[in-house]
Amino acid sequence: MAIAKKASPIPSASPATNGQGAAPPELGKAVELAAYRQMLLIRRFEEKAGQMYGMGLIGGFCHLYIGQEAVVVGMQMTLKEGDQIITGYRDHGHMLSCGMDPKGVMAELTGRRGGYSKGKGGSMHMFSVEKGFFGGHGIVGAQVSLGTGLAFANHYRGNDNVSLTYFGDGAANQGQVYESFNMAALWKLPVVYLIENNRYAMGTSVNRASAQTDFSKRGLSFNIPGDQVDGMDVRAVKAAGDKAVEWCRSGKGPYILEMMTYRYRGHSMSDPAKYRTREEVEKVRTERDPIEQVRARVIANKWASEDELKKVDAEVRAIVNEAAEFSTNDPEPDVSELYTDIVR
């Protein structure tokens, strides 16, 4: 068997990849500044989580979202009250963007009772009814079927809410993804399938695992429309997200968005990342960083000064430090919790 090994392409800088065929519409001062703050919060949180892992405060598995921040932050702007979000195991960014408390998220990472799952779930397994966040799922691709079910519930209730179902390029090869696509299209369910294509399923690049590497086309045989989106540009994410979410809200059925993105860190904390070059990572970091893009526009448009942005950074760091402190000092769950929440 010949398995071709091609160089892994980095996310395209072309504005044509936003699915609109043109440069994404500007978001303006208020939205860009809000996006900047949110993305920075995710990045600083993840950097801190990485440090705390190194210090032994977080054990087991920990998958950082650094580099992909524009995806969740842009998509969050397209949602309204009652919409649902569900994702896989690289979930910290999704939780922070939908407004979950950084203290509760970090305390779950450290396995403390103040964590969203009382410390019993860990990094990959957290939920928030209040924020419409349906998890954090450790089994690759399993959440895609659940997200389809959430969309069915919307359909059944007759509301116009949308299920935002995130998964990665790796999960996109699971069989149940296609069973879900078929049902969602068959029953016209309001679900946006959001494929975060960060180019690597753990250590396996898309070229080595996928016969069709254009994931936006994965729904074609079910007549599900799909767009490839520059997932490093929050404007492009927002524009494509608005279009897809509106499609779903108006009862036309599911939509696929392939977010071309990139993770800077390894798959998890034990990944030496030998499957790609340092130069490849550096190139994306310097040329395509989602936060730097916003920052450059903010400065160029004089929406904020360097000092004001530094102040944002300081505020974000304070939030993250508070979360770190809480999650370090909060006690572990009582042993009586071992048997709670199994069945009633």
Added chain:
Amino acid sequence: MIEAIRDAMDVMMARDGDVVVFGEDVGFFGGVFRATQGLQAKYGKTRCFDAPISELGIVGAAVGMAAYGLKPCIEIQFADYMYPAYDQIVSEAARLRYRSNGQFTCPMVIRMPAGGGIFGGQTHSQSPEALFTHVCGLKTVVPSNPVDAKGLLIAAIEDPDPVIFLEPKRIYNGPFDGHHDRPVVPWSKHELGEVPDGHYAVPLGKAAVRRTGADVTVLAYGTMVHVALAAAEETGVDAEVIDLRTLVPLDLDAITASVGKTGRCVIVHEATQTSGFGAELSALVQETCFYHLEAPVARVTGWDTPYPHAQEWDYFPGPARVGRALLETMEQ
């Protein structure tokens, strides 16, 4: 133990051109725990390669390959990822021989890292052996040390039927007796860490006595063998610790010989208790050794809960719990 497992695949790939190794991240990356590192470089991409994240597809393809005479030795990255593939394992792999009147067989091995002790939480820590032992047509192996791991994996690859090979990931790098607060001891300091070169097989269905004793028989496998040994030393109970090595086929003769001698039996496993493999062992001991028993058969297992993230060591049946069971069994 990782090196021993890799060595077994290396030996078999060199000896038999029909042995093919694949799975998620198995080729270029060398496996999440590096069990297949270097095999692609040595044997090429047609014999050791990456599969997409498609457990059902991986197992299904392997069944087809095996039916046509290849000997796939595939990796499911974590045993917890096996469930999508369970249909293929149960309905196809395990039943092909029976269904085809013996015309087609399924000589394949499914390797899976299993068990906890690494803070994996509920989706990276499970011990699903009972889900396999319950399925006729499958053989289920759980090694407890490098020497066995290599020999058992070679035997599994050479076996004419599908073999589930569960690798307790907590003991990949050294024996673990449950004292998680103590430094990790490497396999190089353990007598069963010295793995012989070349080809050798440890037969499926033969248990090993790891400690001879007169008072109580402990039945264990995988990581729990080391926990049981520690519990025996720490309590001073003269326990005979039997390492089952394979659950199906089971070495019932070794069990009855030991319990017939000691008259007491404690069963230890990390998986949850209800309908766990310990229930089968307990029933067999009762059926075959009833008139020798001087105390009820005891089980020390994981609690009937999902594997918790924060409370790993409350869940894990460590030497304190096993030791308590030994003492209680002796008092009866």
